[in-house]
Amino acid sequence: MQEDSFFQQVYALVRRIPVGTVASYGQIATLLGKRRSARQVGWAMRALPPHSGVPWQRVVNSEGKISLSGCSADLQEALLRSEGIEFDASGKISLERFGWQPELEERRLQEKEEDER
């Protein structure tokens, strides 16, 4: 569990998820070029030590729901709410509103550069 293992790649990517947005396990896997390795992303999150600095709470399943059970789920929801993310009546996050969109980020960056030019 070191070097540039799959887990490390996952952590590096999860660290880039902006505050107030969420990504799905599958999305992380896809961005890493492992389209069907969502489960391993879940493993990576599970293996995470408590004070790793990785914003694990920003990773939810493809429905926009929390995939944990028990008190861990409560913690995740609390963390996300504190970041400004809202849940609907069924405990679901609107990926439309809060989903991480790396491509849009790039676009915004480009637009900003154009403005400054």
Place this chain on the structure above:
DNA sequence: AAACTGACTGTTA
């Protein structure tokens, strides 16, 4: 070494 277990997901029925 083999079988089993998941913080998953898209497809198929």
Place this chain on the structure above:
DNA sequence: GTAACAGCCAGTT
């Protein structure tokens, strides 16, 4: 709407 299944792979029996 539900259910089964395949694909993926690290860790744990």
